[in-house]
Amino acid sequence: MTKAVMRSNHETDVTTMPATTSKNSATAGPDEQTAPMTTSAIILLFVGLMIAMFMFSLNQTVLATALPTIVGELDGVDQMLWVSTAFMLASTIMMPVYGKVGDLFGRKPLFMFAICCFLLGSVFALIANEMSTLIFGRVLQGIGGGGMMILSQSIIASVVPARERGKYMGIMGSAFAVSSVAGPLIGGWLTEGPGWRWAFAINFPLGIIALIAAAVFLKVPKHTRGSGPRPKIDVIGMALISIVTSCIVLTSAWGGHDFEWGSWQINGLIITGIVAAVAFVFVELKVSEPVIPMHLFANRDFLLCTIAGLFVGIGMFGVLSYMPTYLQMVHGIDATVAGLMMVPMMGTMLVSSTLVGFIVSRTGKYKKYPLSGILIMAASLVLLSQLKAESSAWETIGCLALLGLGLGLSMQTLVLVVQNAFPVSMVGTATASNNYFRQVGATLGMAFIGSVFTQRLMDNIKSGITEIAKAAPHGHMPKISSTGLTPEIVSKLPEPFHSLIITSYNDALVPLFLWVAPLAVLGFVFLCFLPNTPLAQTLKNEPAKRENLDVGAENAVIASASVSTPAEASSVSVAESPLSEEPRNDGTDHTQLTRDRDPLTDH
Numbered sequence: 001m002t003k004a005v006m007r008s009n010h011e012t013d014v015t016t017m018p019a020t021t022s023k024n025s026a027t028a029g030p031d032e033q034t035a036p037m038t039t040s041a042i043i044l045l046f047v048g049l050m051i052a053m054f055m056f057s058l059n060q061t062v063l064a065t066a067l068p069t070i071v072g073e074l075d076g077v078d079q080m081l082w083v084s085t086a087f088m089l090a091s092t093i094m095m096p097v098y099g100k101v102g103d104l105f106g107r108k109p110l111f112m113f114a115i116c117c118f119l120l121g122s123v124f125a126l127i128a129n130e131m132s133t134l135i136f137g138r139v140l141q142g143i144g145g146g147g148m149m150i151l152s153q154s155i156i157a158s159v160v161p162a163r164e165r166g167k168y169m170g171i172m173g174s175a176f177a178v179s180s181v182a183g184p185l186i187g188g189w190l191t192e193g194p195g196w197r198w199a200f201a202i203n204f205p206l207g208i209i210a211l212i213a214a215a216v217f218l219k220v221p222k223h224t225r226g227s228g229p230r231p232k233i234d235v236i237g238m239a240l241i242s243i244v245t246s247c248i249v250l251t252s253a254w255g256g257h258d259f260e261w262g263s264w265q266i267n268g269l270i271i272t273g274i275v276a277a278v279a280f281v282f283v284e285l286k287v288s289e290p291v292i293p294m295h296l297f298a299n300r301d302f303l304l305c306t307i308a309g310l311f312v313g314i315g316m317f318g319v320l321s322y323m324p325t326y327l328q329m330v331h332g333i334d335a336t337v338a339g340l341m342m343v344p345m346m347g348t349m350l351v352s353s354t355l356v357g358f359i360v361s362r363t364g365k366y367k368k369y370p371l372s373g374i375l376i377m378a379a380s381l382v383l384l385s386q387l388k389a390e391s392s393a394w395e396t397i398g399c400l401a402l403l404g405l406g407l408g409l410s411m412q413t414l415v416l417v418v419q420n421a422f423p424v425s426m427v428g429t430a431t432a433s434n435n436y437f438r439q440v441g442a443t444l445g446m447a448f449i450g451s452v453f454t455q456r457l458m459d460n461i462k463s464g465i466t467e468i469a470k471a472a473p474h475g476h477m478p479k480i481s482s483t484g485l486t487p488e489i490v491s492k493l494p495e496p497f498h499s500l501i502i503t504s505y506n507d508a509l510v511p512l513f514l515w516v517a518p519l520a521v522l523g524f525v526f527l528c529f530l531p532n533t534p535l536a537q538t539l540k541n542e543p544a545k546r547e548n549l550d551v552g553a554e555n556a557v558i559a560s561a562s563v564s565t566p567a568e569a570s571s572v573s574v575a576e577s578p579l580s581e582e583p584r585n586d587g588t589d590h591t592q593l594t595r596d597r598d599p600l601t602d603h
Helices: 002-017 041-060 065-071 078-104 109-125 133-155 162-192 203-217 234-252 265-284 296-297 301-319 323-331 335-341 341-363 367-385 395-422 424-471 488-493 497-509 510-525 551-560 564-574
Strands: none
Touching: 041 078, 041 109, 041 133, 041 162, 041 203, 041 301, 041 341, 041 367, 041 424, 065 078, 065 301, 078 109, 078 133, 078 323, 078 424, 109 133, 109 203, 133 162, 133 424, 133 551, 162 335, 162 341, 162 395, 234 265, 234 424, 265 497, 296 301, 296 424, 301 367, 301 424, 301 510, 323 335, 323 497, 335 341, 335 395, 341 367, 341 395, 367 510, 395 424, 424 497, 488 497, 488 510, 497 510
16 A cells, blocks of 8 residues: 555545544554643642652662661572562563553553552562562562553653653653652661661552542543454563563573573573564564554664663663662761762752753753763763772762763653654553663663672672681681671671771672773764654644554554544644645654643643
């Protein structure tokens, strides 16, 4: 079918089909906007989304300062990386699932389910008396958290145009920064006070507030399905992407640590991951509702921002996950002070993310911000890799502040660019797919850096103790368990064992940041090719590039264009008339269908 024929058929459907016989395909998007939301409705909606975002991001960092004490009490230093990695792995796997299911069946019920699952995981983590129970609870938290993250972004994208959305994404980024500051501080204060288990108990009041907000305030347009066939969930694709993600993470976490590189276990994971990835691509090309549609990658905005986001995730979470532990052990400070030392990083991230969001909304220009941000991030990783055990705390704080500046300039802007490239009916899938690859990067950063850091640390401590024993064979040797170290135990160790532990932590972690820095530079190179696609000032209700869609998606576009009101029919038919300007082939839909009111500027 030629493009001209497709266009002609489309025009006929739009202009001649009576409103009483129009059918809304389920694939056209469940949360189609039927009328602009009021100012107060958007504000209340945004409050609920911010609470959920806060909960998710808080639990990414709240254990950072408590982690040394937790793994020491539960005798699981060798499993330390899984406390964070299990959470990230589960949330990563679930992100594309939530995105696609939300687009098909509606986002509000799914959003509430995600919050409930998150709270259930908090129960298991709260009562954990061994590492396996704690890790299982973190998995459940991740399953719910992935939905809270993705659905928050896709819901706001379904009611606010891209040009106005910059300020919202900036505020969401600042909320992440605030919770990331509060996380280490709260975790440290609780660890030194009532105990680390309260880090999970505080989720319950927040969760109840989030559920109430979701039930009362989230007035997203109601999903109505026409008489067409019920959309089929891509179960096989979801299973395959779970296998691929698990193989990637397990290979990076176990390789050279639990199993030797080249062992049958590691080789088996690599082969299984490759086979599952190839099968996933074939499945996604065949099914009618793919969880990650392959045509997304034909969009240059999506492709380049996704690659850069993956690199950002590796660097950010590789540092965030283990820096508080490093600060406590190397600088001999308590958990609360370690959390305070992370404040400058999150402060610069908060300010830069919010300011960039408002500037982008005002000017519509965005490319220079992620470019400069990812370069600043690379520079900060290089500086972090030069830290020594005797370096002052101010040097560490300065490096972390620089990292926060780079993240604030880049993270939310990349998500905004991706959302701008797709219509409302696909914004959940596109946002989830982009976040999926960024979370893969985050999980890889946690798993790889955590695995290598843990192995190097254990080796450094064992070899150091052996050297000390050889130098003083008849001296007093304190009993040191390499899997049961806490900041309190380390602070009471006599010399030279105290210095040994401090040096071991420093030499095991900081050189790894230099390994990650080239990835940020590579991300800068990719972003140089990012096109300056104009930010849409209206909500886009259909895909802009029909030639890139498969037959099922194309039919959904045509069906969704069969509008149900005379006003909508008039709007679409005018945009599609031969007298109108031919749509630009830049990945942007310029048809003005609805203009949303902006509560931050509309009075």
